[in-house]
Amino acid sequence: MPLPHATKRRLITAALVGPASVWLFVFLVLPFIAIIVFAFGERAPEGGYQAAFTFEQFANLGARSAAFVNTLILAPIGAAACLIVAYPVAYYLAVKASPQRRLLLVSLVVVPFWTSLLVRTYAWMYLLGARGIPHLFEFVGIENVRLINTPGAVLLGIVYGYLPLMIMPIYVSLEKLDRRLLEASADLGAKPISTFFGITLPLSLPGVMTGVALVTILLLGEYLIPQLLGGGKVFFIGNALVDLFLQSRNWPFGSAIAVTLVVVVVIVLLVAMRIAWRVAGTRQVDLI
């Protein structure tokens, strides 16, 4: 006897959703529960975790306030720098480039993703190190220029690393832009600049918001780029977490910070969505 239609549909839904749900439950939900349990525990005298129920770890969060502040400053600045670089690129790709060339250029934006960010960041270490660009400066008589392990190097690494994540959503939203609106604007006598601010930019805002949210959230957990291009002197929450688990072995405090970071990310996401809704004047904006 054939299955009723509704049952069949439910089975198909379960089959589609099942694997991802199991995966997320085992590798996201369960570990997160473990972290919450740890966060209310105590550091054992020799390090590690000791069962307890205390709010001591959360009360002590202030001891890493510098790391939180650094991260909360870096993430928006990095995202803004990415946006400034990415928008003209995305605009050119979507509006100005010919279709044949567009395919090539879009591929070029994506291709670096095929190589690990780690390897590409290492390349920057050599480019910015004394045997790289500063060595070229020596040929023109400028000695002892230091580029590596500066805040500028960290910002450069961030813009380089996250640029494709910003370009792609903006490109997609600009590509969907109805060209007839631009023509109408021009026909009605608007200068290109007012067409851009009156039509192009507002219509691409969903893409901009997606890009900014994506980059900001990833930057909140960033660890690698400050470590490699900042010389370990730039300390973010990611760095604090690594040290707490691997150096001082204060797992409960590390867990409390991890939980707090998740809360911060959720808040940032909610605020970003609220802004996006207001700016776009609709609830149709999908951030992630």
Add this chain to the structure above:
Amino acid sequence: MSKDYKDNLPISAEGFMDEFMRLKRGSVSRRHFLGVTGLGLATAVLSRFPGALSTPAYAAEDLGTQMSIATWPNYHDPATFENFKAATGVAVEVNVFGSNEEMLAKLQAGASGWSLFVPTNYTISTHHKLGLIEELDLSKIPNFSQATENPRFTKEGQIDGKTYAVPKNWGTTGFSVNTSKIKTKLSSWKDFFEIAQTEADGRAMVHDYQLTTIGSALVSLGYDFNSIKADELAKAEELLIKVKPHLFAINSDYQPSMRSTDAWLTMCWTNDGAQLNRDMPELAYVLGTDGGEIWTDYYAIPKDAPNKAAGYALLNYLMDPQNAVKEHIANGAPSTDSRVIALLPKEVTSNKIVYPDEAALTPLEFGAAVTLTDPGRAELMARFKSA
């Protein structure tokens, strides 16, 4: 061509992520990373043919085909592991760490997978207390000879008359200075922290490691290297935070930056100091006249070692003076075993970086166990790094 492409990958996806995470942490050198991920081919060749070259020498006991060791950067002759594999058929996976704390963290977390590891003197009592290491069965390491070991460097391997660890190398923590860039002659940790803020502004490195960074700052202020007194630590913190804006980096992997001349001055271990000086004679190695660290690294076997037989076999192989001497020449760290010293060429034993005069060693102190677990030092380090 039915072979899976994965057959030819030098490293599994999980292995790659492991290495990647450690490199992200900054605790392994990029040379190590490139090596083990197959971006350099060395390790690929090592692990390609398990068992293909085994000889009957070790056939009495089943050693398996694979074991892993946790050790320090630039600390072994790669040929040692190739030769061990040729002799026993056991491929050795080498895990490199930048601090004892991290090794301890992995062992505490469990299932480290190591069958042998290289802890420093002051950590052994903690490993023992936590039940992470076991008493060594000396009958399985006949090449080890207590009689020829210098007792100065071996006492922390024994607890209550039982041997838990046997010495690998000893050494010192001084600093390496590029004398073609820095003209002032440095001789103490006091000098180190002064020059780091002036002549070496933006060019000095300290370790990403509480023991030596905090310890050396304490020494420069006239305090004990191992102090955990709150007022002395507060003074050291003040100094470190004052110096921080002038530093090039906080990183225990300082060889690449010294070699590229990005950095001109760095805290430095004997073996790295010797390697740097060998390749670039202008990189001098200095021991603080005001103090600093003297250390011994040991070999120990974790209680949960997955391949104890191979761990013992490798340990015994490394304790053979003929093999130890090759390790010594490759890594540049001095030996605790007079049998090894007797085999060394004159240019090594007369190298003052490797074998300093006794007078230079007198002010140095061994690290103390309490620094490993003291929350005050750990928090100081975090405040220094986040300042």
